[in-house]
Amino acid sequence: MLISAAIEGTPLHCDRGDGISVKEHLDSVYLRAKNNCCESLELLQNIALGKGEIATLALDYLCRIVCQDEDGTANVAKKARAQCQSLITDFPQWINNTFLQDRFTLLFIACTRLKDEGLFADNIPALVKEKIMQLDHLPVKPKWYTPHQGEFDALNYATFNDNNRQLRYALPQDGACQFWAALMLRDRNENWLEVDKSIILQEIKTTDWESKIQLAIKSAIASMGEIYGYFPIADGECVDAMIYNNTIANGYFTLYSPRG
Numbered sequence: 001m002l003i004s005a006a007i008e009g010t011p012l013h014c015d016r017g018d019g020i021s022v023k024e025h026l027d028s029v030y031l032r033a034k035n036n037c038c039e040s041l042e043l044l045q046n047i048a049l050g051k052g053e054i055a056t057l058a059l060d061y062l063c064r065i066v067c068q069d070e071d072g073t074a075n076v077a078k079k080a081r082a083q084c085q086s087l088i089t090d091f092p093q094w095i096n097n098t099f100l101q102d103r104f105t106l107l108f109i110a111c112t113r114l115k116d117e118g119l120f121a122d123n124i125p126a127l128v129k130e131k132i133m134q135l136d137h138l139p140v141k142p143k144w145y146t147p148h149q150g151e152f153d154a155l156n157y158a159t160f161n162d163n164n165r166q167l168r169y170a171l172p173q174d175g176a177c178q179f180w181a182a183l184m185l186r187d188r189n190e191n192w193l194e195v196d197k198s199i200i201l202q203e204i205k206t207t208d209w210e211s212k213i214q215l216a217i218k219s220a221i222a223s224m225g226e227i228y229g230y231f232p233i234a235d236g237e238c239v240d241a242m243i244y245n246n247t248i249a250n251g252y253f254t255l256y257s258p259r260g
Contacts, residue, residue: 001016001018001025002022002025002026002029002043002047002054003043003046003047003050004016005022005047005050005054006046006047006048006049006050006051006052006054006055006058007050007051008052009050009051009052009053009054009055010022010052010054011052011053011054012026012053012054012057022054023057026047026054026057026058026061029043029044029047030044030061030064033061033065033076033080034064034065034070034072034076035076036073036075036076036079038079041065041076041079041080041083042083044058044061044062045058045062045080045083045084045087048062048103048106049087049103059103059105059106059109060105060161062080062084062105062109063105063108063109063157063160063161064157065077065080066080066081066108066109066112066114067112067115067154067155067156067157067160068114068115069156069157074114074115074116077114077115078114078123080109081109081110081112081114081123084106084109084110085110085111085124085125085128087106087110088100088106088110088125088127088128088131089125089127089128092127097131097134097135100131100135101135101138104135104141104142104145105142105164107128107131107132107135108144108152108160110124110128111124111128111129111132111147111150111151111152112151112152112153112154112155113151113152113153113154114154115154117154124150124151128150129149129150129151130150132147132150132151132152133147133150138170139169139170139171139193140167140168140169140170140190140193141167141168141170142163142164142166142167142168143163143164143166143167143168144159144160144163144164145168146168169181169184169193171193173257174197174253174257175247175252175253175254175255175256175257176197176200176253176256177256178256179200179203179204179209179253180192180193180195180200183200183203197251197252197253198251200253201248201249201251204248210248213244213248213255214240214241214244217240217243217244217255218240221239221240221243243255
């Protein structure tokens with residue numbers, strides 16, 4: 001029943017005709033898996049490969065197990081990690097990079113160090129480490145995705161859960177990065193991270209940002225005058241306008257880039 005629910009993405013509150021919700025069934029599997037029932041651990045893993053909130057919760061339960069949350073044991077944590085590692089190494093045609101991009105948590109389960117595991121313990125297969133490094137270049141990742149030589153540091157579940165709700169964004173250092181980030185955060189829309197600089201410039205012109213940037217340039221020039229005792233001038237054009245036109249208005253954004 002749970003496998004079917006995972007394939008169909010059945011909501012957790014639904015029941016399948018027996019008067020018991022999907023979540024209640026899944027909770028039962030989790031409790032058995034945590035108590036070292038290998039069949040339940042394998043079932044939990046298979047459900048995690050499905051879709052919908054049932055798969056998300058199954059992944060969360062596997063994370064609790066490898067983090068040894070709620071008095072979990074190292075023995076069960078090792079089994080859960082080893083099973084997830086086997087998924088990646090034995091079924092590369094299905095558990096590929098595209099699949100894993102939507103299930104970063106599966107990589108954490110497969111590649112995390114366990115509590116009290118020594119620094120020199122090598123319990124992560126090379127192929128699994130390779131997957132970690134292949135996906136490290138992606139621009140958007142969970143906050144915890146900071147691998148060290150293909151492994152993740154051991155975390156308690158509370159820290160992992162908190163970091164899993166936060167994302168890390170890698171933006172190009174070309175001067176427009178702060179505008180991409182500001183627009184994405186303003187609209188809660190990651191599509192802003194992929195637009196051309198010309199679109200960013202259009203957005204600046206339709207907001208009050210343009211006047212704010214120009215005012216910031218003018219203030220910087222005034223501060224320079226106070227420090228050095230003179231104000232720069234240019235024939236026929238205000239210096240602040242000249243700076244703005246040749247750094248932002250031209251679409252290069254060099255005012256805020258290392259090059260600028």
